[in-house]
Amino acid sequence: LGLSDEVRLSAGGIKIDTMFIDEGFGTLDSEALQKAFKALSAITEGNRLVGIISHVDLLKEKIDRQILVKKARTGGSTVSIIV
Secondary structure, eight states: OTTHHHHHHHTTSOOOOEEEEESOGGGSOHHHHHHHHHHHHHTTOTTOEEEEEOOOHHHHHHOSSEEEEEEOTTSOEEEEEEO
């Protein structure tokens, strides 16, 4: 997303405003996790969206809008949305 303006200018108007990140946060110490969260928060200004797929409790506490997917005992899953 940080490069999306450059991509739009050089690729004929292609707009990139959504990104999903899966894992990697569990290996960070608390200081690095704070820095990563601040960087991701900074690039979401305007109409940009960053989705984080994670099991890290600190991120769950900091992110106010969430889609929670929980595995059910029956083998399926349930989804809840927190806004």
